[in-house]
Amino acid sequence: MRMPNVTPPVLQLHPSRACNLRCLHCYSSSAPGEWQEQDVLLLSRAIADAANLGYQVVSISGGEPLLYSGLPSLLQETRRYGMRTTITTNGLLLDQRRIELLTDRVDLLAISLDGTPDRHNSMRNASRAFETMHSRLSSLRSSGIPFGFLFTLTHENIDDLAWVAEFAAAEQAQLLQIHPLEEAGRARSTLQGQTPTDVDAAITWLLVQRLSDEYSSRLRIHLDFLNRDALRDFCQSGWTSGSVDCSKSNRLADFISPLVVEADGTVVPLQYGFPRAYALGNLNDVPIMEMARRWFSQARLDWEGLWDRTSNLLCQTAELPFVNLYESVFAAASESHSTPFPILNS
Numbered sequence: 001m002r003m004p005n006v007t008p009p010v011l012q013l014h015p016s017r018a019c020n021l022r023c024l025h026c027y028s029s030s031a032p033g034e035w036q037e038q039d040v041l042l043l044s045r046a047i048a049d050a051a052n053l054g055y056q057v058v059s060i061s062g063g064e065p066l067l068y069s070g071l072p073s074l075l076q077e078t079r080r081y082g083m084r085t086t087i088t089t090n091g092l093l094l095d096q097r098r099i100e101l102l103t104d105r106v107d108l109l110a111i112s113l114d115g116t117p118d119r120h121n122s123m124r125n126a127s128r129a130f131e132t133m134h135s136r137l138s139s140l141r142s143s144g145i146p147f148g149f150l151f152t153l154t155h156e157n158i159d160d161l162a163w164v165a166e167f168a169a170a171e172q173a174q175l176l177q178i179h180p181l182e183e184a185g186r187a188r189s190t191l192q193g194q195t196p197t198d199v200d201a202a203i204t205w206l207l208v209q210r211l212s213d214e215y216s217s218r219l220r221i222h223l224d225f226l227n228r229d230a231l232r233d234f235c236q237s238g239w240t241s242g243s244v245d246c247s248k249s250n251r252l253a254d255f256i257s258p259l260v261v262e263a264d265g266t267v268v269p270l271q272y273g274f275p276r277a278y279a280l281g282n283l284n285d286v287p288i289m290e291m292a293r294r295w296f297s298q299a300r301l302d303w304e305g306l307w308d309r310t311s312n313l314l315c316q317t318a319e320l321p322f323v324n325l326y327e328s329v330f331a332a333a334s335e336s337h338s339t340p341f342p343i344l345n346s
């Protein structure tokens, strides 16, 4: 379900798990040597289908997307269908050739930054990750490609946020997005217990208010936590988000965003690694258009039930006001004992 959420619907592509780094917190366990790639023709077809199903943004991640040989084709395909493109990169490989390849084809380049240089290098598991990324920024700025930073919030790096905001503003980034750590993939073993607590979320919320005031004209700061009041309003409005009344819609994009295509072709809702019981299918077996048709006939009610259970639980809890909504849905889906979606194996 696309919940109280102002962003347009997103198709998230992970074309491969190949990466030049092996970060501690990588939810897809990407690394050098993980060379399995999705076929570019299958992904192009997925983009076309997603456009027809109401998705407006294609977000390309990985692995490191700058290593994916089919990237130019995917960008071209996205433009062809009038969709916007974002790319998430660790920034180390942004040489002049790659910057030229991206110029005028990308609406936002999101560069990972996890704290002060020492913290960043430690989380990136590379002694000069920050310095190399930093050295790429002046050419990127000259290219005119809009860029921002993506900060993975943990229990330990909240104190670095003010430094990161100052750095982002000084580098003329347009956006600082703060996303809580997902204890998935490699993070499950390397950063166990580092997921931000409710108290961390509340502190970060206050800090973001202050930083947003301080940098109001220079930097947009977005925090991926939801205020419980917004969730209550959404539930009480009968599942209406903006102009979209989900109860009357038959567009997949109004129910599932992001729609995630993992590196092996599995298509899941919301987050990489989402419980397989809720997978829509695999691109190698069936196109997304057909997955959507089956989803509406076989799985929509289960999905709505999952959201109802999660949101009711979150709304009833009278604790601190900020929630990591997608992580909560993920947790509820993991614990769900309901019959798995029949789609993946059909």
Ligand code: SF4
Binding pocket: 019, 020, 021, 022, 023, 025, 026, 027, 028, 029, 030, 031, 062, 063, 064, 089, 090
């Ligand atoms: S977090 Fe990003 S940069 Fe780090 S290993 Fe994973 S895909 Fe690569």
